Amino acid sequence: MSSSITSASYAPAAPASPWGQRVRQIANVIVQVLALSALWLLAAWMQTRWHVPMPASLLGLLLLTGLLFTGVVKTGWIRQGANWLLSEMLLFFVPAVLAVVNHPELLHSQGWRVCTVIGLSTVAVMVVTAFVVDVVYKFELKLARRRSNRHV
Amino acid sequence: MSDSLLAAFCFVLTIALYYANKRIYDRSLHVILMPLLLTPAILIAIVLLADIPYQDYMADSHWLMWLLGPATIAFALPIYDNRAMVRKHWLSISAGVIAAVITSVVSSVMLARWLGLSVMLQKGLAVRSVTTPFAIEAAKSMGGPADLAAVFVVITGVLGMAIGETVLACLPMIRSRLAHGAIFGAAAHGAGTAKARQIGEVQGVVASLVMMTAGLISVLAAPLIGHLFF
Numbered sequence: 001m002s003s004s005i006t007s008a009s010y011a012p013a014a015p016a017s018p019w020g021q022r023v024r025q026i027a028n029v030i031v032q033v034l035a036l037s038a039l040w041l042l043a044a045w046m047q048t049r050w051h052v053p054m055p056a057s058l059l060g061l062l063l064l065t066g067l068l069f070t071g072v073v074k075t076g077w078i079r080q081g082a083n084w085l086l087s088e089m090l091l092f093f094v095p096a097v098l099a100v101v102n103h104p105e106l107l108h109s110q111g112w113r114v115c116t117v118i119g120l121s122t123v124a125v126m127v128v129t130a131f132v133v134d135v136v137y138k139f140e141l142k143l144a145r146r147r148s149n150r151h152v
Numbered sequence: 153m154s155d156s157l158l159a160a161f162c163f164v165l166t167i168a169l170y171y172a173n174k175r176i177y178d179r180s181l182h183v184i185l186m187p188l189l190l191t192p193a194i195l196i197a198i199v200l201l202a203d204i205p206y207q208d209y210m211a212d213s214h215w216l217m218w219l220l221g222p223a224t225i226a227f228a229l230p231i232y233d234n235r236a237m238v239r240k241h242w243l244s245i246s247a248g249v250i251a252a253v254i255t256s257v258v259s260s261v262m263l264a265r266w267l268g269l270s271v272m273l274q275k276g277l278a279v280r281s282v283t284t285p286f287a288i289e290a291a292k293s294m295g296g297p298a299d300l301a302a303v304f305v306v307i308t309g310v311l312g313m314a315i316g317e318t319v320l321a322c323l324p325m326i327r328s329r330l331a332h333g334a335i336f337g338a339a340a341h342g343a344g345t346a347k348a349r350q351i352g353e354v355q356g357v358v359a360s361l362v363m364m365t366a367g368l369i370s371v372l373a374a375p376l377i378g379h380l381f382f
Contacts, residue, residue, distance in 0.1 A: 036225055036226055037219075037222045039222075040222045040224075040225050043225070044221075055289040055371055056221070057221055057224035057225065057285050057286070057289060058224075058289070058368060060224065060225040061224055061225050061227055061228055063225075064225050064226075064228035065231055065232065068228055068232040069235075075229060078226070078229060079229065081226070082228075082229040083226075083229075085219065085222055085223040085226040086226050086227070086229075086230070089220070089223050089284075089342055090170070090187050090188050090342070090343075091167065091170045091187075091216060092216050092217055092219045092223060093217065093220065093284045093305075093306065094170060094187075094191050094195065095166060095209070095210065095213040095214065095216050095217050096217055096284065096288075096299065096302035096303065096306070097195075097196070097306050098192065098196060098199060098206065098210070099299035099300065099302065099303055100196060100303050101199055101200060110269065110273070113264075113267040113268075113269055114273065114277070114304070115311075116263070117260055117263040117264050118260075118277070118280060118304060118308050118311055119315075120263055121256060121259040121260045121263060121277075121280075121281070122308060122311050122312050122315065122339050123315065123319060124255050125252050125255045125256045125259070125335075125338055125339040126319045126320075126338070126339045127323065128251050128255040129248050129251055129252045129255070129331075129334050129335045129338040130319075130326045130331045130334070130335050131323075131326065131331075132251040132252075133245075133247065133328070133330055133335075134325075134326050134327075134330075134331040136243055136247040136248070137241070137244045137331060138328075139243075139244075140243055140244055
């Protein structure tokens with residue numbers, strides 16, 4: 001399933017047609033998305049079966065991360081499917097936004113207040129995060145420097 | 153039109169609009185044309201003008217939302233790919249994430265109360281800065297409105313993408329690429345991560361790591377948040 005090995009490299013006389021390659025690529029994405037969906041269903045089943053105190057999505061994420069780190073699952077098996085899911089994620093929550101039609105009050109009277117909260121809070125989160133990460137990053141650099149000095 | 157035909161039409165329309173919108177946005181990169189903003193706006197206009205019942209719209213389109221589950225699991229791949237960065241900067245990333253989640257929840261709830269918004273809306277707003285699948289989980293476990301949480305997440309993403317660079321321009325003393333990337337992942341989840349990727353590769357990776365960790369922490373902390381604030 002590895003995409004780095006193309007049929008063309010083995011049969012230079014008859015290179016795969018661009019259409020054939022495209023079809024194979026799409027088939028890979030579909031199979032891998034189905035595999036990731038199966039893993040998600042498994043995680044959901046495990047979560048209800050054993051009453052795991054965390055959401056199924058989180059359990060599935062930890063499960064797959066563990067499988068990747070232990071080498072049970074190779075990244076090539078899921079890369080194309082995972083990349084597709086991650087890059088098209090915006091499409092998946094477009095229907096979620098349609099929920100506004102059930103809350104007409106949001107479109108009218110409360111809309112500006114909700115947007116004020118979101119806008120001010122977003123700026124606050126950005127400013128605080130920037131300072132905290134910057135300070136701890138400088139601390140990390142200092143630690144690393146001290147560690148390398150000790151070796152000298 | 154029969155109900156099932158209408159549902160199928162809405163499903164196809166959603167996908168077609170999204171891909172058409174994406175093509176236009178890739179050419180201009182203008183905030184107004186973001187697929188996250190324009191596609192839902194057009195769809196809402198169509199649904200309201202044509203008087204399409206929400207249930208009919210959702211009948212088929214909820215399968216798109218279902219894919220958010222597998223998409224969450226897919227985050228394991230970038231975590232694994234960026235394990236070197238995680239090992240090197242786990243301290244600054246986790247410090248940033250904790251600061252971001254606390255700031256986000258406290259400022260959202262306080263501002264919402266100050267402006268007199270209902271408890272339901274406060275709960276939905278509390279978790280709006282993390283990526284949708286996690287925000288929905290977190291909102292559910294607080295007894296908040298999952299559908300509205302998703303809407304607030306989207307608004308946050310669009311706003312964060314639009315103002316991130318202006319905020320950074322106002323903070324000239326912050327120069328590390330790590331901090332520059334972190335603000336986008338912390339404040340504006342997936343949309344911010346896409347923006348950070350446009351600025352630079354390191355910024356993009358940091359943003360996605362911060363986004364994922366913030367999502368995890370929010371889901372795990374949601375019962376505590378519910379207990380402390382509501």
